[in-house]
Amino acid sequence: MSSIWQNNKLLRKWEKQHFKKNVNGDFNYNLAYPLEDPLVNAISNYINVKKDYIYVGAGISQFISAIVGLKEWENIILPDIEFSLYKRTALLNDKKVVYVKGIDSEEFINNLKKIKSSDKDLLCISSPRWFNGEIFTKKQIRKILEIYKGTLIIDEAYVDYSNNEKGMIDICLENDRVIIFRSFSKKFLASGYRTGYMVTTKNIDGLRNTIIPPHSVSSYSENFFISLLKDNKILKAFDDTREYIKNNRDLIYNSLKNLNGIKIIKSASNFISILFKDNELMNEIYDSLSDLAGIQKFDEVVPFIKIWINNEKFSQEIIKRIKEKII
Ligand SMILES: Cc1ncc(COP(=O)(O)O)c(C=O)c1O
Numbered sequence: 001m002s003s004i005w006q007n008n009k010l011l012r013k014w015e016k017q018h019f020k021k022n023v024n025g026d027f028n029y030n031l032a033y034p035l036e037d038p039l040v041n042a043i044s045n046y047i048n049v050k051k052d053y054i055y056v057g058a059g060i061s062q063f064i065s066a067i068v069g070l071k072e073w074e075n076i077i078l079p080d081i082e083f084s085l086y087k088r089t090a091l092l093n094d095k096k097v098v099y100v101k102g103i104d105s106e107e108f109i110n111n112l113k114k115i116k117s118s119d120k121d122l123l124c125i126s127s128p129r130w131f132n133g134e135i136f137t138k139k140q141i142r143k144i145l146e147i148y149k150g151t152l153i154i155d156e157a158y159v160d161y162s163n164n165e166k167g168m169i170d171i172c173l174e175n176d177r178v179i180i181f182r183s184f185s186k187k188f189l190a191s192g193y194r195t196g197y198m199v200t201t202k203n204i205d206g207l208r209n210t211i212i213p214p215h216s217v218s219s220y221s222e223n224f225f226i227s228l229l230k231d232n233k234i235l236k237a238f239d240d241t242r243e244y245i246k247n248n249r250d251l252i253y254n255s256l257k258n259l260n261g262i263k264i265i266k267s268a269s270n271f272i273s274i275l276f277k278d279n280e281l282m283n284e285i286y287d288s289l290s291d292l293a294g295i296q297k298f299d300e301v302v303p304f305i306k307i308w309i310n311n312e313k314f315s316q317e318i319i320k321r322i323k324e325k326i327i
Contacts (some may be wrong), residue, residue, distance in 0.1 A: 004189050010237055022223050028218035032209050035190075039217065042226045043197050046287065048167060055198040057210060058216045059191070060157055060181045061085060066211045067122075067179065068109065069093040070204070071111040075146075079108055081212065081301050082321050083130040103302060104265060105129070105136050105273070113147050122149030127168070128158040131304070132275070133267025135162050141171055145178070151202065153179045160187045161242055161249075161267035169199060176202045184225055186270060188238060193221040245270050248315040253317040259326050274322070276303045288321050 009223050019044040021218040031037055035051055044051040045253075049124050057063050068076060068089040076090040080099040090097045098115060102108025108125075117123070123144075127136040136144075136154075144152065159167040159182070172178040185191035204211075228234055249272050256264050256274070271294075276282040282303040289295045294308030307318060 004241055008237065008241075011269045014231070014234055018227055021227075024219060025225055027219060029198045029215050029222065031213075034213060036107065037222075038226055039195075039222045040056075040197075042229045046229045046272065047166075047169065047199075049173065049199060053173070053199050053201050055200075055212050055214045056217055056303055057192040057196055057198065059185060059196045060155060060183045061196075062194075062212070062216055063196065064089050064124075066207075067198075067204075068095070068124065070122075072120065073122040073151075075122070075150075077112075077117065077121055077123040077150070078110050079125060079129070079131075081131040083126055083157075086124045100236065101301075102194060103132075105134055105140055107142055109140060109147070112144065115148075117149045119149055119151075120150075122153065123150060124153040125144065126157065128156075128162055128267065128269040130155075131300075132265045132273040133158065133161075133269035133271055134265050135164075135268035136168075137304075138168065138171065140206050141168055145171075145175060151177050151179065153181060155181045157181065157183045157186055157196075158269035161246060161247075164242040172199055173201060176200070188228065189241075190227075193224060194218070195221045195225055242270075244311075245309045245315065248312050249309045250310075251312070251315045256322060257322070261322075261326055262322075265311065271306050271308045274307070276305075279303050286323060288325055291319065292317065 025312060035160060035282070037056060039056050040051050040054050043054050043056065064085050068086060073095060075098050076095045078086050082247060087097060088154050100108055100111050100115065102111050114136045125136070128134060142152070154168050156167045159165060168178065168180060172180045179198060181196065181198055181203060183196035185196065224302065249267055252272050253264060253266055261281055264272065267273065279299065282297060282305060286295065286297045286305055292314065294310060296306045298304050298306065309315070
């Protein structure tokens with residue numbers, strides 16, 4: 001599957017021009033003053049948050065590795081279906097992991113209430129959720145902070161496909177128990193550039209200077225996103241692309257939501273998941289879709305198929321094939 005960066009003429013031209021500008025033989029990138037990192041400043045302007053609260057890193061993956069592994073956490077609390085790097089990092093660091101069940105966000109919150117927590121715990125959730133694209137509301141996040149006593153990571157890798165791109169930044173700025181992870185991987189469909197950022201007012205000893213030094217991001221990626229965040233034409237091209245993806249995602253949701261035998265939760269992400277009661281129907285539908293790009297099946301807690309949204313023709317094809325199997 002070719003990417004938007006290859007298909008969109010404006011982006012292709014911009015990237016080529018940018019590449020030329022960036023090939024200048026200056027590979028030095030070793031900032032003595034991390035807060036002077038130009039990408040920290042560019043993100044600070046872009047999201048209108050003080051640079052003191054912003055950290056850049058090599059994608060959310062680096063933040064997961066750095067933060068989940070910190071020695072100060074007693075328990076790592078995770079939804080029982082979550083982006084697998086959280087669990088892997090916790091186990092690698094010999095952490096005690098507590099799993100919370102919940103196919104939807106309300107069920108998750110009800111189960112979280114039953115867990116006794118302390119200020120030494122770390123709870124990690126994605127919103128929109130990695131598993132089904134469901135987004136937690138502000139009311140729900142406030143509720144979580146009420147019933148849970150520890151630090152909360154909200155992984156907003158997919159937030160730009162929701163109807164609230166500001167996500168939980170305001171809650172994060174008013175509560176130092178909250179850490180937000182953001183990524184340019186999904187926002188600009190550029191995961192290969194390995195760039196993301198973290199927002200928190202929490203003070204973690206040595207975090208900026210020793211754990212997440214700015215030189216974890218390559219100078220090429222730094223320059224690339226600094227230019228991109230300043231370029232309104234390119235930003236608009238991405239807004240339009242994301243709107244298009246959102247429409248094609250909702251087309252699938254609206255066409256399949258009333259079908260028997262499958263469960264589909266409204267997604268606020270660039271994918272949509274279909275949940276099944278058993279493996280048999282899942283495998284049958286997966287087999288009928290597996291020649292298409294961007295189809296994944298999982299059997300974690302519930303069997304589900306994740307569909308990465310593409311163009312309208314793709315959505316129509318998905319709808320047609322699934323209806324053929326079910327009706
Ligand atoms: C919920 C979630 N968080 C983080 C990541 C990784 O993001 P990055 O490319 O910024 O490391 C992914 C990638 O699939 C993801 O689904």
